[in-house]
Amino acid sequence: MDAKGRVLDKYNARVYKNRKEHVLVKATGDQPQVIAANTRVIPGIMTHRGCCYAGCKGVVLAPIKDVAVITHGPIGCGFYSWGTRRNKARPGEDGKNFVEYCLSTDMQEADIVFGGEKKLRQAIKETVEIFDPGMIMVCSTCPVGLIGDDIHAIAAEAEELYNRPVMAFSCEGYKGVSQSGGHHIANNGLIKRVLGTGSGTRIKHAINILGEYNIGGDGWEIGRILKKCGYHVVSVMTGDGSYKEMQEAHTAELNIVQCHRSINYIAEMLKTKFGTDWIKVNFVGAESTAQSLRDMALYFGDQELIDRTEEVIAEEMEEVAADMEYYRTRLKGKTAALYVGGSRAHHYQLLLQDFGIDTILAGYEFAHRDDYEGRDLTAEIKEDADSKNIESITVSPDPEKYHLRLTPEQFEELKTKIPLDTYPGMIRDMKDGAVIVDDLNHFETEEFLKLLKPDIFFSGIKDKYVAQKGGTLSRQLHSYDYSGPYAGFKGAVNFGRDVTMGIYTPAWGFVTPPWKHTPTLVGTYGGDF
Amino acid sequence: MQSMTPKEVSERSGLRVNPCKTCQPVGAMYAALGVHACMPHSHGSQGCCSYHRTYLTRHFKEPAIASSSSFTEGASVFGGGSNLKASVKNIFDIYNPDIIAVHTTCLSETIGDDLKSFILDTPIPDGKYVVHTNTPSYVGSHVTGYANMISGFIKYLSVKTGVSNGKxxxxxxxxxxxxxxxxxxxxxxxxxxxxxxxxxxxxxxxxxxxxxxxxxxxxxxxxxxxxxxxxxxxxxxxxxxxxxxxxxxxxxxxxxxxxxxxxxxxxxxxxxxxxxxxxxASEVPYELEEERGQLVDVILDAHPYFDNKTVAIYGDPDTVLGIAALVLEMGMHPKYLVTGTPGEAFVTRGKDLMAQYGVEDAVIKASADLFEMHQWIKNDKVDLMIGGTHGKTIARAEDIPLVRAGFPVLDRYVHSYIPIVGYRGALALVEKIANALMDRQDRDCADEDLEMVM
The missing domain is CATH 3.40.50.1980 (Nitrogenase molybdenum iron protein domain)
Structure with missing residues (x-):
């Protein structure tokens, strides 16, 4: 029996039937493989997934530093999503930085019984009076949807009253099957009300960075490299982001997509609305970063930019070469398992390759099939009741701002060279025999770790200490264990340093007390004291 | 840091800013983890369970296990009975605990799920137990949820046989x-x-x-x-x-x-x-008297560094009141006592305590938040802050030393191992307080004033 069979064998029939579709062993050859993803979790199974609110407020909206995001609900949801995701931000021109603050309506029993609309109105009023934000967003939590508070009507009313945009997001936790539904809802709101609403015109070599949340300062490091190459970064969605910058998103000539899962809706809609092409990039890993920079330069086809890009790559690679080589000698031949996100489980495999580490298991927490299999799916994704509950909006070309940079012929030609308007998915980059698990749960984590014995398990905080208690080093790829940045050339070195110290830290040698190995009862001969 | 917080305090009735409490279920989960071979179970959408496990793990740096009923929109409309039934079966099948301790969330509470009858309807393997408590997130705080889970265990399980066990x-x-x-x-x-x-x-x-x-x-x-x-x-x-x-x-x-x-x-x-x-009916052993005597000894020895130092203490009501008592014993001056947990008993107890030591100007507030405490500090600064991690932005903004104690402490290690209760715990806390104040003196004083002996 293979690893998949040996782990799943322990399930009861109903759980087995469900889970077997979510686990794959990478087959030899190019035959496309289908995996079940983005389906609901079986009750009672210890999943590591979060909820719609976590995806909408926690991931996509909270990093926008100049927007006051009010959580409408009891206190917990706002509290848990306060300052815990490491989406770093510095105050912008208006001096405001809401990332440090937690704003909530802290609903009480009376608000649930009689409705929370009055309290929300008051909370918006107080937010305006105390903070005077340029934009306000309201995110609802589970009970709000159930009791029927009309947050959209209240937002519209407040917008008029306080003469500034006030947006509402119905991202109740029970919607969808994971954080993913929340990403979509946030994407919808941003495209409807924020992106491209400004008055600027197209700027040469201007780009938007999509799906980069500036965890541990990744976005800043990526921005540094891009500026060095000669790009003008219009906006970042949404790490250290600013709504004012996002309003000018239509002035970019290209959108680059880092986290496909959480932002692909915006990438698509920006293309439809403004004609802006997008390419899938990956700034995790030195080689990947170089490749992404080359893809971008090729998109613009500007020789000066192409040359400058090569100069930057050479310069940056030169700077990190010695460190990379050192960590490679320490890490080569190690094996890794990854369970994280909707993109990171793919991105980090490529960074691990920089150090000669093989990935023997990888899984996404909240991805869809296209994140595994690529956007050109062999079989259509069937909509189920859960995915239908998340609104899918359509946009149409903006009569004034729509502009296609490439002719259809140029587009088709470029598409053969770079990941233009597409993402090939994670499976393609994995080695034969590697295990791929969607929504890897607690039981499967324990079992696969015991069976596959990777040297390191990259995951999140909930399973980190499960792995470590069992003797496998675990590093968090959501928070980087409070280190970073890991993006770009220098980030790769940081990553190599952190993994090396984790594997070689002396305390591993003390896990088993010496008396467990050495006989401590010394025999004595009769009369010998 | 926290530069948008204005000095002027304004009355708020709708907006909570920078809370000093969280919701009931995380407390229920923590209490359930204190029962051997128990699986805490969150009856609601899985995000709650995920947040709570994350928070407990961040505080303790230990795995915090718990399962969820993983509600979807359907369960939210039709009720979570079948989700609970499926959960119980799967949990016993796969994770095999001795007991499942169910707590609710604002979702299952708002739709009115009747946990008692759900559990009665659910097959439970022989020798295993399922208990529950109601923990609506819109009532009280995580402390309330902790209390409710204890109540759930007692209500379901504790039995009087009539024969005392002497315990x-x-x-x-x-x-x-x-x-x-x-x-x-x-x-x-x-x-x-x-x-x-x-x-x-x-x-x-x-x-x-x-x-x-x-x-x-x-x-x-x-x-x-x-x-x-x-x-x-x-x-x-x-x-x-x-x-x-x-x-x-x-x-x-x-x-x-x-x-x-x-x-x-x-x-x-x-x-x-x-x-x-x-x-x-026993004598207090010498070991305890010794510990007590050592504690008093240290506090006496170091009293010049504590005398009249002003302190802001924030966190859970029982913890804040306890720390306030200790710092009063040390001759310090509590200025602000803040908890986010509602309950006027906090204010009453706090005032009684202050009265014992003749402290008249302490501001004591329940259902308060850290934003408000920060505003008070901006108007009237303190020498020291004691509380959880979330005060660190204030400590940085106002350049005040911070001693971490209570829940949650997300940004330090070892704290969950070293007690703050008992004579030994007090000694540990006294050392932290002394070090924070004395390190500050060493940092701030002029070169010629740096003391080799203190």
Whole structure:
């Protein structure tokens, strides 16, 4: 029996039937493989997934530093999503930085019984009076949807009253099957009300960075490299982001997509609305970063930019070469398992390759099939009741701002060279025999770790200490264990340093007390004291 | 840092900014982890469970296991009965705990799920248990949820057989495993047999052995929870977190109770020792007298560094009141006592405490938040802050030394192992306070004023 069979064998029939579709062993050859993803979790199974609110407020909206995001609900949801995701931000021109603050309506029993609309109105009023934000967003939590508070009507009313945009997001936790539904809802709101609403015109070599949340300062490091190459970064969605910058998103000539899962809706809609092409990039890993920079330069086809890009790559690679080589000698031949996100489980495999580490298991927490299999799916994704509950909006070309940079012929030609308007998915980059698990749960984590014995398990905080208690080093790829940045050339070195110290830290040698190995009862001969 | 916080305090009735509390279920989850081989189960959407596990893991740096009913929109409309039934089956099949402790969320509470009848309808394997408590997130705080989960265990399990087991029931407030160990240590030194519920020591501070155990050695056992009904007395530590459990045990099993403050500081620990002395009719052993004497000795020795230093203390009500008692004993001057947990008893107790030491200007507020405390500090600064991690932005903005204590502490290690209760715990806290103040003096003074001996 293979690893998949040996782990799943322990399930009861109903759980087995469900889970077997979510686990794959990478087959030899190019035959496309289908995996079940983005389906609901079986009750009672210890999943590591979060909820719609976590995806909408926690991931996509909270990093926008100049927007006051009010959580409408009891206190917990706002509290848990306060300052815990490491989406770093510095105050912008208006001096405001809401990332440090937690704003909530802290609903009480009376608000649930009689409705929370009055309290929300008051909370918006107080937010305006105390903070005077340029934009306000309201995110609802589970009970709000159930009791029927009309947050959209209240937002519209407040917008008029306080003469500034006030947006509402119905991202109740029970919607969808994971954080993913929340990403979509946030994407919808941003495209409807924020992106491209400004008055600027197209700027040469201007780009938007999509799906980069500036965890541990990744976005800043990526921005540094891009500026060095000669790009003008219009906006970042949404790490250290600013709504004012996002309003000018239509002035970019290209959108680059880092986290496909959480932002692909915006990438698509920006293309439809403004004609802006997008390419899938990956700034995790030195080689990947170089490749992404080359893809971008090729998109613009500007020789000066192409040359400058090569100069930057050479310069940056030169700077990190010695460190990379050192960590490679320490890490080569190690094996890794990854369970994280909707993109990171793919991105980090490529960074691990920089150090000669093989990935023997990888899984996404909240991805869809296209994140595994690529956007050109062999079989259509069937909509189920859960995915239908998340609104899918359509946009149409903006009569004034729509502009296609490439002719259809140029587009088709470029598409053969770079990941233009597409993402090939994670499976393609994995080695034969590697295990791929969607929504890897607690039981499967324990079992696969015991069976596959990777040297390191990259995951999140909930399973980190499960792995470590069992003797496998675990590093968090959501928070980087409070280190970073890991993006770009220098980030790769940081990553190599952190993994090396984790594997070689002396305390591993003390896990088993010496008396467990050495006989401590010394025999004595009769009369010998 | 926190540069948008204005100095002028304005009345707020709709907006909570920078809360000093979180919601009930995380407290219920923590209490359930203090029962041996127990799976805490969150009946609601899976995001709650994920957030709570994340938070507990960040505080304790230990795995915090829990499962969820994983509601979708359908369950939210039609009720979560079938989700609970499926959960119970799967949890016993796959994770095989001895007991599942279900708590609700604002979702399942708002739709009115009747957990009692759901559980009655659910097949439970022989020898296994499923209990529940209601923890609506829009009532009280995480401290309330902790109290409710204890109540759930007692209501479902504790039985009075009529034959006393000669033990005392100890119900700790929302404290770290290190604190629970210290409370147990004192009972052992006093030679009083006991059962402690919950007891997260050995669970949320389990040692590294190279083998992961989903159910580590620690935690109150089910027979011991059942046996709580035969205890001759119960002692609760911290009225916010334990009164409910004490009352339940009295109402159900006629166990008389003593409600004590958390044993933080000299007098509060004395009260615990004397309560044990009364129950056990035993002498206080020299070891405890020695610990107490050492604590008093240190406080006397170092008193010039504490005298009249102003302090802001924030966090959970029982913890804040306990720390306030200790700093008053040290000659310090508590200026702000803040909890996010609602309950005017916090203010009453706080005022009584201040009156004992003649402190007249302390601002004491329940249902408050850190934003407001920051505004007070902007208007009238303090020398020291004591509380959880979330105060660090204020400490940085106003350049005030911060001693971390209470829940949650997300940004430091070891804190959950070192007690702040008992004489030994007080000693540890006194050292932290002294170091914070003295390090500050060393940092701020002129070169010529740097003291080699202090």
């Amino acid at each position: 005392v029931a100890l119900i700790p407030g929302f404290i770290n495993p290190g604190d629970m160990r210290e409370i147990k240590k004192i009972a052992k030194l006093m030679n009083v047999p006991f059962t402690m519920l919950p007891d997260t020591s050995g669970v949320m501070d389990a040692p590294m052995t190279g083998t992961y155990n989903m159910y580590p050695k620690g935690g109150t056992t089910i027979p011991d929870i059942i046996g709580l009904g035969d205890c001759k007395k119960s002692i609760g530590f911290g009225e916010f977190a334990t009164t409910l459990g004490l009352e339940d045990l009295r109402n159900k099993c006629k166990v008389p109770f003593v409600s004590l403050p958390l044993p933080i500081g000299i007098a509060n620990t004395d009260a615990y020792v004397m309560a044990l002395q009364e129950i056990g």
